Amino acid sequence: MLHQKSRGGKFICCPDLGEFLALIDNASCVVTDSFHGTCFAINFGKQFIEILPNNATGTRNQSILDLTDLSGRILKDFNDYSLADETIEYQKVWKILEEERKKSMERLKELFY
Secondary structure (H helix, E strand, O other): OHHHHHOOOOOOOOOOHHHHHHHHHOOOEEEEOOHHHHHHHHHOOOEEEEOOOOOOOHHHHHHHHHHOOOHHHEOOOOOOOHHHHOOOOHHHHHHHHHHHHHHHHHHHHHHHO
């Protein structure tokens, strides 16, 4: 984490949950390599760029992007941030998520009721 301090921009070390959510909610575009950053950007309807981490958690990021048809948001060239200018059509994304939530609720009802 300390290597992040040498990068440009504003550095916030270990924001509390409210501050983390507010940062995403108030952003015009989110650049993230975290699963939670990706999920909150999607749920808040934010434009975002995904930088897949080079570790096992990258599969979670890839999975949510594939599910929501947003895998095109993955940054492939660190010199080209034009993805930030490509608008995400969230109506389609939220419809997918609504259907997936219904499936999850049905499965939970099957298991527990």
